[in-house]
Amino acid sequence: RQQRYRSLRDQPARTVDGTMIGLQMNAGLLVDLPQLAESGAEGIGLFRTELQFMVASTMPRAGDQERLYRAVLDAAGDKPVTFRTLDVGGDKLLPYLSHGPEENPALGYRAMRLALDRPGLLRTQLRALLKASSGRESRIMFPMVTDLFEIRAARALIDRELDHLTRFGYEPPKKLSIGAMLEVPSLLYQLDPLMAGLDFVSIGSNDLFQFFFAVDRGNANVSGRYDDLSVPFLRALRSVVAASERNGVHLSLCGEMAGRPLSAMALIGLGFRNISMAPPSIGPVKAMLTTLDAAALSGELHALLDDGEETGSARAFLKDFAERH
Ligand code: PEP
Numbered sequence: 001r002q003q004r005y006r007s008l009r010d011q012p013a014r015t016v017d018g019t020m021i022g023l024q025m026n027a028g029l030l031v032d033l034p035q036l037a038e039s040g041a042e043g044i045g046l047f048r049t050e051l052q053f054m055v056a057s058t059m060p061r062a063g064d065q066e067r068l069y070r071a072v073l074d075a076a077g078d079k080p081v082t083f084r085t086l087d088v089g090g091d092k093l094l095p096y097l098s099h100g101p102e103e104n105p106a107l108g109y110r111a112m113r114l115a116l117d118r119p120g121l122l123r124t125q126l127r128a129l130l131k132a133s134s135g136r137e138s139r140i141m142f143p144m145v146t147d148l149f150e151i152r153a154a155r156a157l158i159d160r161e162l163d164h165l166t167r168f169g170y171e172p173p174k175k176l177s178i179g180a181m182l183e184v185p186s187l188l189y190q191l192d193p194l195m196a197g198l199d200f201v202s203i204g205s206n207d208l209f210q211f212f213f214a215v216d217r218g219n220a221n222v223s224g225r226y227d228d229l230s231v232p233f234l235r236a237l238r239s240v241v242a243a244s245e246r247n248g249v250h251l252s253l254c255g256e257m258a259g260r261p262l263s264a265m266a267l268i269g270l271g272f273r274n275i276s277m278a279p280p281s282i283g284p285v286k287a288m289l290t291t292l293d294a295a296a297l298s299g300e301l302h303a304l305l306d307d308g309e310e311t312g313s314a315r316a317f318l319k320d321f322a323e324r325h
């Protein structure tokens with residue numbers, strides 16, 4: 001099997017009916033970068049910048065942040081890298097940043113909520129990202145967006161930093177793409193205005209699932225009880241695909257489900273054309289794709305989701321489809 005994955009590595013991810021799928025990988029540290037070549041991923045769809053902060057015993061300095069981002073971009077060469085700004089709080093605590101006790105940390109003071117209150121922290125990071133991508137493409141993504149004012153506030157910080165950098169003679173990025181993670185259900189009901197202000201959206205299905213079903217992703221007693229292939233969840237994902245097509249906004253999904261072949265198959269059936277996953281999943285997902293008739297699956301899956309009486313899991317249908325094909 002490893003042999004088969006290796007032989008697929010340098011081939012495009014193309015379904016039997018000729019649909020091209022972009023497979024990217026998730027990363028968080030410089031040591032992950034060699035996997036870009038090893039896995040054959042087309043880029044880094046999610047770079048979790050909080051990892052650098054979590055492995056440090058004190059707040060990484062601006063220069064250290066910039067050095068890491070530049071090293072990542074250098075190692076990635078001409079493959080794109082999407083940097084997610086700090087996603088701390090919740091289950092990702094920093095020993096040197098006081099968080100205060102929280103009854104519901106997943107719903108608490110985390111990610112953008114914290115970053116916008118501590119603009120020094122976010123501005124330092126944005127400046128480091130912009131400086132590191134001077135003269136090349138910069139892709140910046142905001143986590144845990146709940147309300148569009150958060151994107152406006154973050155964008156204003158980026159504008160200020162760009163201004164500052166050009167005033168001090170730095171070459172700005174050749175191209176700047178700004179995106180948001182869709183991981184809070186409130187965004188599902190403002191998809192058009194969300195997308196109007198962004199270059200790309202990436203679904204964080206781990207958190208979206210957690211909030212959609214009100215189920216703690218870290219609590220094994222409940223997290224296994226609900227199915228990420230359930231019809232209501234797939235309908236939610238489908239509505240995001242439709243909005244991305246309507247708005248011409250690039251869409252990806254970077255949660256764990258992207259790396260499970262059966263779930264990845266469902267995503268392609270829903271119309272996703274780009275997904276990002278842990279590097280070891282690229283081979284198995286690509287192997288699945290090369291045997292998939294995406295159009296046939298899409299027809300059957302949409303019919304299932306269109307059936308208003310259908311409320312259960314699509315897992316059995318998907319397994320059956322995989323066996324029939
Ligand atoms: C997600 O929530 O799906 C995601 C990709 O982000 P993280 O797992 O880092 O919260």
Ligand code: MG
Nearest residue numbers: 183204206207
């Ligand atoms: Mg998340």
